[in-house]
Amino acid sequence: MSETSTASAGPARYLARDIRSGIVVFFVAIPLCLGIAIASGAPPLSGLIAGMVGGLVVAWASGSQLSVSGPAAGLTAIVLGVIESYGYGGLLLATALAGVFQIALGLLRMGVIGAFVPSGVIKGMLAGIGLILIGTQIPLALGHGASTEAGLTTPDALLAGVSPLAVAITLVCLAILVLFETPWVKNRPSLSVLPAPLIAVLVGVAMSLGARVFDIGMTLSPAQHVQLPGLTGPQAFFDALQLPSFGHLTTPGIYIAAATIALVASLETLLSVEAVDEMDPLGRTSDTHRELKAQGLGNLVSGLIGGLPMTAVIVRSSANVQAGGRTRLASFIHGILLLVSVAFLAFALETIPLAALAAILLFTGYKLARPALIAAQYRAGWRRFLPFAATIVAILATDLLIGVLTGIAVALYFLVRAHHGGAMQSTHHGDHVLLRLNSEVSFLNRQDLRDRLARVAPGGHLIIDGSANRFMDPDIQEDIDHFISGAPGRGITVELRGLARHTATYTEAEGGRLMASPAA
Numbered sequence: 001m002s003e004t005s006t007a008s009a010g011p012a013r014y015l016a017r018d019i020r021s022g023i024v025v026f027f028v029a030i031p032l033c034l035g036i037a038i039a040s041g042a043p044p045l046s047g048l049i050a051g052m053v054g055g056l057v058v059a060w061a062s063g064s065q066l067s068v069s070g071p072a073a074g075l076t077a078i079v080l081g082v083i084e085s086y087g088y089g090g091l092l093l094a095t096a097l098a099g100v101f102q103i104a105l106g107l108l109r110m111g112v113i114g115a116f117v118p119s120g121v122i123k124g125m126l127a128g129i130g131l132i133l134i135g136t137q138i139p140l141a142l143g144h145g146a147s148t149e150a151g152l153t154t155p156d157a158l159l160a161g162v163s164p165l166a167v168a169i170t171l172v173c174l175a176i177l178v179l180f181e182t183p184w185v186k187n188r189p190s191l192s193v194l195p196a197p198l199i200a201v202l203v204g205v206a207m208s209l210g211a212r213v214f215d216i217g218m219t220l221s222p223a224q225h226v227q228l229p230g231l232t233g234p235q236a237f238f239d240a241l242q243l244p245s246f247g248h249l250t251t252p253g254i255y256i257a258a259a260t261i262a263l264v265a266s267l268e269t270l271l272s273v274e275a276v277d278e279m280d281p282l283g284r285t286s287d288t289h290r291e292l293k294a295q296g297l298g299n300l301v302s303g304l305i306g307g308l309p310m311t312a313v314i315v316r317s318s319a320n321v322q323a324g325g326r327t328r329l330a331s332f333i334h335g336i337l338l339l340v341s342v343a344f345l346a347f348a349l350e351t352i353p354l355a356a357l358a359a360i361l362l363f364t365g366y367k368l369a370r371p372a373l374i375a376a377q378y379r380a381g382w383r384r385f386l387p388f389a390a391t392i393v394a395i396l397a398t399d400l401l402i403g404v405l406t407g408i409a410v411a412l413y414f415l416v417r418a419h420h421g422g423a424m425q426s427t428h429h430g431d432h433v434l435l436r437l438n439s440e441v442s443f444l445n446r447q448d449l450r451d452r453l454a455r456v457a458p459g460g461h462l463i464i465d466g467s468a469n470r471f472m473d474p475d476i477q478e479d480i481d482h483f484i485s486g487a488p489g490r491g492i493t494v495e496l497r498g499l500a501r502h503t504a505t506y507t508e509a510e511g512g513r514l515m516a517s518p519a520a
Helices: 004-009 013-041 044-061 073-107 119-141 146-151 156-160 164-179 197-214 235-242 244-250 253-277 288-305 314-322 330-342 355-370 371-379 382-397 400-424 443-454 474-486
Strands: 069-070 311-313 424-429 432-439 461-465 495-499 504-507 514-516
Touching: 013 069, 013 073, 013 119, 013 197, 013 314, 013 330, 013 355, 044 330, 069 235, 069 288, 069 314, 069 330, 073 119, 073 244, 073 253, 073 288, 073 400, 119 253, 119 371, 119 382, 119 400, 146 424, 164 197, 164 244, 164 355, 164 371, 197 355, 197 432, 235 330, 235 495, 235 504, 244 432, 253 288, 253 311, 253 314, 253 355, 288 311, 314 330, 382 400, 424 443, 443 474
Parallel strands: 432 461, 461 495
Antiparallel strands: 069 311, 424 432, 495 514, 504 514
């Protein structure tokens, strides 16, 4: 009996699979939660809290059985900007408000909004995020501590104080991540089941500890490792939870930040859920409206207790599928393990070098902005490439929301241009002119219509054929009526075809033709 045919047997059938998968996803999530938090300029604990909420709360409310939620690389640029403008407490408030916005989007059944954003803009957004991610991780990869990263604004400052051990860890971890992407590993089930980020982190920890044990003359300082100060047990963890800065409720900018987080998080979630549905071996389709409400609930909770904003994330979700996960239980188990590790094993997490996490995020950034993607967009033509490129440039020059809106504006330009050029055609034969109105003619075509009517010579004969027209803007009708009313004075004969269904201004005439009647 196939897996699909037994899907209705209940979640207990997949208990062993889900437990195994939850453990794998936990090992993938640990370095990503920590790395994304550090890249965002937030406390490392905030990324772990978001991962916990994703597993313990969102998993059961989700419209998807297989998606895993947590902090996302796609939000790092936004989070970094919000923290710089409003502080960490302001970010928490923006995250909670973003959750409220997402719940409203779900209640309004806006789970289809991803389909209305051009794919070139979405890919440009992800590529822009990838470039920002690479830029923010280079200092950590070179051995600078997280607290000094913001001050490294020149090449000289960046290269000063480079740690050879940190560079070595970065390069070795990158090599491991690249190796796990090769067919040599993917074609070996015994190797491909291992989470590459976990292997990279373990190797980084071993290199850091080995350098200290064998006293090779170079070691990493505590500032070059993950820092979770004060987490000595469950009580210390609960004491470390933080409320938002509610004083920012009167700050207008916090609502713009919240709307930006909600929009980008919703788009990334919907894209991830769509991709996971394609991987689902049971062929299930997720409820995207429910997913938006679940993500909103998750962001509301995460923001209220000190966590980063979250989305459904493709890396952890795909790891869930590949490890054999089949129900929400796998994501829930990963959330429990995150909670246990923070409450009881924080000392072990503090052995992770920042350089190892930087390698993981550098590789993630490269995959988001890989040259092959840029080349593919270029080969797709200017209508695809220009919105893609405009989105990237605007994101790097301004911020994520402005970048996405810029890309959409460029895509709309090509749409309007295509519509404008195909709305009508005219053919001239001596003083006879045939003007065809195609399926839809809007106010955007008004100047084009006026130009074509102006070229009808006095004493000529104009045929306006609307047989194929399904929609005529009132502005277009007004211009046609205006031309018709003045045509007798210029000796122009106007013949109308197929326009009676659009307006009472036109009436049937003998022979089945439509002739203009005098305006009332």
